[in-house]
Amino acid sequence: MHMQQLAFEWEIEEDARGLGRPSIDLLPLxxxxxxxxxSSGGKDSVACLLHLLELGVPREKIELWHQCVDGAPTQERVEFLDWPVSESYVQALGDAFDLPVRYQWRDGGIRGELLRKDSLTGDVYYVDDDGKMVQLPTTKGKLSTRRKWPAMSADLSVRWCSASAKIDVFKRALNNHPAFQIGTKDQPQNILVVTGERREESSARARYAEAEDHACHTRARNVHAWRPVIDWPERRVWEILERHRILPHPAYLVGFGRTSCLGCIFSTPDLWAMIREFAPARFERLVQMERQLDHTIDAKMDLTAKANLGSLKRVPNDVRLGRWIETAMSRNVTKQDLIVSRWELPAGAFRGAAGGSM
Ligand code: SF4
Known part of the structure; x- marks a missing residue:
């Protein structure tokens, strides 16, 4: 099969938040x-954090929220779609700036949801202020079967991974954590939720509102969503990381142009070829899952065929590559690693947004 004969429609992750709606006025910060x-640890959410700090938002008010898409961040969990390093990268970011990091996840993560059979979707968990895991049981909904990969579509009802593992998990944690239930109608609690989408990434994102009421907005709790880097070009994102000498997520060091899930359903042939090269056991796990489900991520071909269409040309020719791959596949980034003495633009910079994001 010749590469040119295949018409791929590489899409990046989209959702309907803010599409085409006018921006609201935020409160004074x-x-x-x-x-x-x-934050998934990607450059755009890191840029958001650094921008907030440069704007003078007090650290005591800022928290990093991270959704663990492979489920509970324990040693025993099955690593399925995510970069193993992401949680420790976000934790290192929190440690470096003395900010709390809150984790949330759905039981079993995306893999659990993918394998769901005649049951409700998994419970949601978050870690409370004392480090205790709090379970939010799923009691509503229909018993149903998933056993199909998320569709490579902008429609969240069929591209269920983002909704199930990230958006809904975030909302349930915010709607239940006692620290966010202290407002009243007369004295609402004001919460700003900051995310790093940028208009340059896609035509759908170009139509996102910069600010809007968040889905968790209530009369006792003003929850506003703000995308402060929505109009930033990629160059400006890298500049703020450089200014603060922040090591980019290791995904960028090894040539990926985006972070989010390592095995994002939107990965291009080059990215699948790189995943097969860097993480063969993980690639094989996904190949086996396609066989087990008798359903492929890409309706046109299976993962092996797709990786065969890709190349490794964007992999950096650098003696440090082995160490970077090891870091990306580890859970070991610390705050000492995070602030570098000599900052360099990573190989994944200016590679476009194809292949996923969040
Ligand atoms: S990064 Fe890709 S695979 Fe992961 S939740 Fe988003 S769309 Fe799904």
């Missing part, structure tokens, strides 16, 4: 009681 930066 100092009126927010909490500022929650939702």
């Amino acid at each position: 100092d009126q927010y009681h909490k500022v929650l930066v939702s």
Whole structure:
């Protein structure tokens, strides 16, 4: 099969938040009681955090929120779609700036949802202020079967991974954590949820509102969503990381142009070829899952065929590559690793947004 004969439609992850709606006016920044930066460890959410700090938002108000898409962040969990390093990268970011990091997940993560049979979707968990795991049981909904990969579509009802593992998990944690239930109608709690989408990434994102009421907005709790880097070109994102000498997520060091899930359903042939090269056991696990389900991520071909269409040309020719791959596949980044003495633009910079994001 010749590469040119195949018409791929590489899409990046989209959802319907803010599409085409006018932006709301945010409160003055100092009126927010909490500022929650939702971060997968990708450059855009890191840029959001650094921008907030440069704007003078007090650290005591900022929290990093991270959704563990492979489920509970324990040693025993089955690593399925995510970069193993992401949680420790976000934790290192929190440690470096002395910010709390809050983790949330759905039981079993995306893999659990994928394998769901005649049952409700998994319970949601978050870690409370004392480090205790809090379970939010799923009691509503229909018993149903998934056993199909998320569709490579902008429609969240069929591309269920983002909704199930990230958006809904975030909402349930925010709607239940006692620290965010202290407002009243007369004295609402003001919460700002910050995410790093940028208009340059896609035509759908170009139509996102910069600010809007968040889905968790209530009369006792003003929850506003803000995308502060929505109009930033990629160059400006790298510049702010450089200014603060922040090591980019290791995904960028090894040539990926985006972070989010390592095995994102939107990965291009080059990215699948790189995953097969860097993480053969993980690639094989996904190949086996396609066979087990008798369903492929890409309706046109299976993962092996797709990886065969890709190349490794964007992999950096650097003696440090082996160490970077090891770091990306580890859970070992610390705050000492995070602030570098000599900052370099990573190989994944300016590679476009194809292949996923969040
Ligand atoms: S990064 Fe890709 S695979 Fe992961 S939740 Fe988003 S769309 Fe799904």
